[in-house]
Amino acid sequence: MIATIQYNSRKIQIDVSKPIDISIAIDMSKPNINAWYVDDPKILTEKIDDQIIKVSEGAAVNFNSIHFNPHAHITHTECVGHITSKVHSVNKNMKHYFFVAEVVTVAPEKKGSDFVISVKQLKTALRNKKRDAIVIRTLPNLPEKKSKQYANTNPPYLLEEAAEYLKEKGIKHLLIDLPSVDKEKDDGELLAHNAFWNTSGDARMDATITEFIYVPNSIEDGEYLLNLMIAPFENDATPSKPILYKIIE
Numbered sequence: 001m002i003a004t005i006q007y008n009s010r011k012i013q014i015d016v017s018k019p020i021d022i023s024i025a026i027d028m029s030k031p032n033i034n035a036w037y038v039d040d041p042k043i044l045t046e047k048i049d050d051q052i053i054k055v056s057e058g059a060a061v062n063f064n065s066i067h068f069n070p071h072a073h074i075t076h077t078e079c080v081g082h083i084t085s086k087v088h089s090v091n092k093n094m095k096h097y098f099f100v101a102e103v104v105t106v107a108p109e110k111k112g113s114d115f116v117i118s119v120k121q122l123k124t125a126l127r128n129k130k131r132d133a134i135v136i137r138t139l140p141n142l143p144e145k146k147s148k149q150y151a152n153t154n155p156p157y158l159l160e161e162a163a164e165y166l167k168e169k170g171i172k173h174l175l176i177d178l179p180s181v182d183k184e185k186d187d188g189e190l191l192a193h194n195a196f197w198n199t200s201g202d203a204r205m206d207a208t209i210t211e212f213i214y215v216p217n218s219i220e221d222g223e224y225l226l227n228l229m230i231a232p233f234e235n236d237a238t239p240s241k242p243i244l245y246k247i248i249e
């Protein structure tokens with residue numbers, strides 16, 4: 001099924017029957033991704049009056065409760081409420097769900113004992129392209145990324161100038177395959193989050209950061225239509241399901 005989208009003066013065609021899912025699911029049949037020192041997520045069958053509510057146990061339906069943390073366990077999208085004393089809701093502040101995105105691949109550079117994404121790397125990848133969203137795939141891009149235990153591993157992160165550059169370039173939605181755009185232990189500085197959301201000025205309420213994506217190696221860098229759909233929780237962050245569509249023309 002082909003859809004034609006009028007995007008400003010341009011017509012974009014995509015094949016909606018060929019979605020490219022770049023989310024990481026909570027899947028109890030596999031080891032789960034984890035960060036930020038919390039326990040693993042749980043999907044547990046409820047009991048009502050001592051009856052296990054599960055079809056295989058004789059109940060009419062399956063009825064599981066889920067316990068998870070969006071920042072720790074799953075692809076999630078967050079707004080500035082993640083770092084402000086008022087917990088602004090991403091579900092209230094995100095107004096649109098289709099964007100033109102650039103998928104870029106970067107190998108984080110060594111800086112002291114850290115690995116970082118620099119402004120130079122992003123400039124090289126984006127050049128003069130005008131995009132609503134950037135999807136950052138970091139190297140190495142092994143499937144283990146979908147089950148990595150990140151606590152105390154000091155993962156790569158974005159330098160402040162890199163986040164500043166994305167803001168200046170008008171990128172509204174930043175997607176990355178890491179637990180955070182900032183250093184794991186930075187004494188609460190959160191330089192890249194603050195720069196991207198412009199918290200020292202007029203905060204960019206409708207800008208979002210999506211963490212814990214996974215872009216398969218079979219997907220080439222370049223321009224895509226992105227459908228960034230979120231689960232309706234009024235919270236700073238919520239599970240999301242980013243889907244890319246190759247632009248046919």
Ligand SMILES: N[C@@H](CC(=O)c1ccccc1NC=O)C(=O)O
Pocket residue numbers: 036071179180182183184185186187188189190
């Ligand atoms: N980098 C922050 C910590 C941080 O970001 C964080 C700490 C505990 C639980 C979650 C965190 N961030 C989640 O997105 C700091 O060192 O203060």
